[in-house]
Amino acid sequence: MTLDAGKVRSYARKLGIDSPQQLEILYRKRIRVPETMSVGVVRKAWNGECVDKGPARKLADCLGLNDFLPLLHTDPEVSPWGRLMADDSLRARFLQFVPKAETDLRLVRLESGSREDGLPRVALNAAWFLFCSGRRDQEVFLLIRSHDRFVQLAPVEGEHFVNRLEGAGLRYPTQGSLEFESADGKGWRQFVAVRANRIPMPSRGPLTGYDLTLSELDQLALRLLAPVQGRLDLAVDSFEFVLDS
Numbered sequence: 001m002t003l004d005a006g007k008v009r010s011y012a013r014k015l016g017i018d019s020p021q022q023l024e025i026l027y028r029k030r031i032r033v034p035e036t037m038s039v040g041v042v043r044k045a046w047n048g049e050c051v052d053k054g055p056a057r058k059l060a061d062c063l064g065l066n067d068f069l070p071l072l073h074t075d076p077e078v079s080p081w082g083r084l085m086a087d088d089s090l091r092a093r094f095l096q097f098v099p100k101a102e103t104d105l106r107l108v109r110l111e112s113g114s115r116e117d118g119l120p121r122v123a124l125n126a127a128w129f130l131f132c133s134g135r136r137d138q139e140v141f142l143l144i145r146s147h148d149r150f151v152q153l154a155p156v157e158g159e160h161f162v163n164r165l166e167g168a169g170l171r172y173p174t175q176g177s178l179e180f181e182s183a184d185g186k187g188w189r190q191f192v193a194v195r196a197n198r199i200p201m202p203s204r205g206p207l208t209g210y211d212l213t214l215s216e217l218d219q220l221a222l223r224l225l226a227p228v229q230g231r232l233d234l235a236v237d238s239f240e241f242v243l244d245s
Contacts, residue, residue, distance in 0.1 A: 002148065003056060003071045005048035011063040011071070012046075020046040023062070030062045045071070050147045052188040053240055054119055080221035081214060084194070084236060094134055095193040095237040100127035100177045121244040124186060127177040132170045132193055138233065139164050139199040141220070142172065143212065145190040150212040153178075153191075157205035186243045196224060197233040 017023050024042045033039055041055035051059075056068040065071070069086055084090070099122075122128075130153075132140045140163050142153035153172070154163040160173040180189075200223040204210045224234055 002048060002050050003045045003059075003068065005046060007071045008045045008048075008059075008063070011065065015063065027059060027062050031058050052119070052242075053190070079214075079218060080225060081217040084221040084225060085192070085238075087236070090234055090236045092195075092235040092237055094132055094195060094235060095191065095239055096131040096133075097122075097191060097239050097241070098129050098131055100129070119188070120241045122189075122241045124180055124182060124243050124245060127179055129177050130172045130191065130193075132165070132172065132195065133168060134165050134170070134195050134235075136165055136167055138195055138197055140170065140172075141194040141196075141199045141201055143192050145192060146184055147188065149184075150214075150217060151210050152201075152204045152212050153210075155199065155201060155203040156210065157203050163199065180243060184243075186245065189241055189243055191239045193237045194220075194224065195233070195235045195237075200224070 012018075012023050015026070017026065020043050023046065024039055027033065027039050027042050028035070039055075041051050041059055043049075044051045045056070045059055053068070056071070060066070060068040060071060063071075067086075069082070072082070130142065132142075134140070140154060142163070144151050144153055154161060158173070160175045162170070162174055163172070164170075199220075201220050202208075
């Protein structure tokens with residue numbers, strides 16, 4: 001994702017910081033980063049380049065913020081999709097990322113203290129599927145995000161790509177496994193899952209393409225957030241990781 005360089009610098013100036021070098025000193029002191037470890041998030045944020053969510057959250061903490069949302073280009077107060085993602089009352093644990101061979105430590109590994117972001121590492125060539133829990137007949141919307149790219153995973157066309165729960169859980173896809181697009185390369189990724197009684201989103205396929213625009217996500221969020229009396233079905237979950245070799 002990309003932070004607004006102007007907002008980063010503005011919050012930094014409120015603390016008497018006028019350069020990325022000064023901000024890096026504060027970051028190292030606040031987060032206790034060893035001198036031997038790089039802190040690229042500071043330079044990237046100062047220049048408006050893409051950063052990962054974990055380091056962005058730490059940088060926001062250094063700037064006296066509870067989260068990085070005020071540093072984004074799109075203010076979640078005016079973006080329906082941003083509001084949907086930022087609403088803690090909708091957060092629930094119902095999404096699982098499942099490598100095809102869970103015993104293979106090359107597929108997913110956690111590294112304690114050796115990485116700035118602390119996120120799980122997933123092999124680029126890993127085969128995997130997703131599992132969503134819920135109630136019978138609920139539907140899920142799934143996407144995978146790579147910084148500013150959003151790719152719809154469900155609903156999509158195909159016999160084994162069913163996004164409606166037939167019981168208390170849904171394996172996605174119902175048969176077989178999925179793989180990452182190697183052409184996209186390594187780096188930060190995020191699975192996002194939205195669960196509701198009905199997902200007002202058309203299926204994607206080869207003819208329409210699978211990439212989503214922020215405008216399409218905003219339209220989906222507006223439909224999902226529309227007030228419905230007694231509505232308690234809406235829930236959001238996500239899983240962040242880093243694709244590695």
